[in-house]
Amino acid sequence: MEKILHLKTVALIFELRAFLLVSALYLTAFVLYAYHVLTGHDDSGRWGTGIVAVGNVLHTLLIAFRWIEAGRPPYQTLFESLSWFAWCSTATFLFIMAKKPRVHATGLPVVALSVFALFFGLFTRNPAAPPLAPALKSPWFLWHVIIAFLAYAVFVVSCSVELVSLFLRKNPERKGLSLEEFEEFHRYAYRLVALGFPLLTFGIVSGAAWANDAWGRFWSWDPKETWSLITWTVFAAYLHAYSLPAWREKFAPYLNLLGFVCMIITFIGINWLAKLLGIPSLHVYAV
Template sequence: MNIAAAVNENFANYSNYLVRSAMFVYALAFLAHLAEWVFGGRSKVAVQSAALIAEAAERTGAAGAAPVTVQVTRRDGGTTTIERPAVITRASASDRGIADGPGAAGGTEKGDLYGRIAVSFTALAWVLHVAGVVFRAASVGRAPWGNMYEFSTTFGAVAVGVYLLLLALKKDVRWIGLFLTTTVLLDLGLALSVLYTSSEQLVPALHSYWLWIHVSCAIISGAIFYLAAVGTLLYLFRDHYELALTAGRAQDNRWGDVMRRLPSAASLDKFAYRMNALVFPLWTFTIIAGAIWAQAAWGHYWEWDPKETWSFITWVAYAGYLHARATAGWKGRKAAYLALIAFACFLFNYYGVNIFVTGKHSYAGV
């Protein structure tokens, strides 16, 4: 069979146009999200910040805890009264009692309008994005994730799809929008400029229904891991801000304005944990499905190929993170660092192994 004849070039071109169009609309969504943060108004945020400072200081005693008076009996039978400072313990994110911020819009109608426009642009861009992925699949009559370009474009579509699904479920996650549109633009830009590969058929070993199962699970897992990583990274910044807040060291500047609009550190931590815990079983199945496919294609379940090895390392890292969350000494920032290390392993497994390491799964030379 003539492989070239099996490729529908018209559909392939439609796919490229749609992906580029999606990038343009994502750029509009990014600008609208940026306007939401910038023009959301600082007055209400500043008022809430003052209330948070007072509340946090009251809870932790940072506003000036009263000294403790102690009477000590002397050897000669008399007593001496001494004072010692009250002990102030560092509150964890879960027990500071600090409420969530007003959101990226800053609690203003103008900011909320920009936010709604941004979500509308994001939804339109996602429709174009998904259409581009579908036309790519139709151009070759197979799953649209047979190489790094296709994986990257589908990955971005799934990440945005999960974000829009959370919004449809009335989850307060619009704060992710600015970071998500920024990342998707970078992802698609890299895919089109560096990773692009023309529509073509795959090697015989990849012509299997496991391509639909194994790789689709990897894409979904990676997209949700990414959203969790965004939450984890923002948790670290917000946690640092709240510590400064309770100590009376928080500054009323643009950085403080951004931090005040985010959910509380406890909410961000909970969001990241739930997302990671939700998708970890799917990542486990992804590895198992890959092993079954390897046995069918190459006659071995596991050969410690670089891709297999780093998939397992990623699994161990996330398993360690989830176990750490159940251990009192590894909650909070320590567990967050471990979660970011685990996501870094996922990224290296994709970019590093595929491009720089030679193996059965590598895409060196793209």
């Protein structure tokens, strides 16, 4: 028994040090992206993306290691969910960069959020890997959470593209982009939301089906359910606004940013708010 506990302790120490390395890599990329945005130095942007790629590969191995070690999907605790969120966000960003490598500045908001998530998880949450809670032992657990986090990651990258588009519109001399290239960024942000929206819809519907299996009701106006619906509504409004030429430039970008804020509240803000106000919620993380 003591030998097993010792091995688990050694594995946890190794895991934490590796997570610190991943966090340090993302932080280095953030510094390079910031320098790229402030100076227009293209090489620093490329180096930043390369470091994010290295960090994401190591992060992938760590998530796989924890999955094997815990014997369950690695997103039960807040520590694990923050790590999964950072991984999904950086992986989605790298996928988009492979398709659209023109402006590396898109990585600045993505990596900033990922660095915050990892450092917050590392220094404020319990990194232990407890067994799966009884309420989570459902076939819905795997797909509901994976799809929801993929939606979140797509929205993070869409928001980043939107922010870069707005920045470049106000500072066109920074990159010498044409009006058509500005429009392409705007369209990319829209396509990402158009991809994330059905993923979020599936996340909400699968969560309702899971709730019905577990507690005998599809919907209970739990704080997270309510804010998921608010987030869904804001992104639906964004898609509608983008479809209207008169609203596409004037309102749609800001609805996209508002949807991102609502998504962050849904993901992590509700956890704090429910505990602070003593509101019962089935979605509050235990650690």
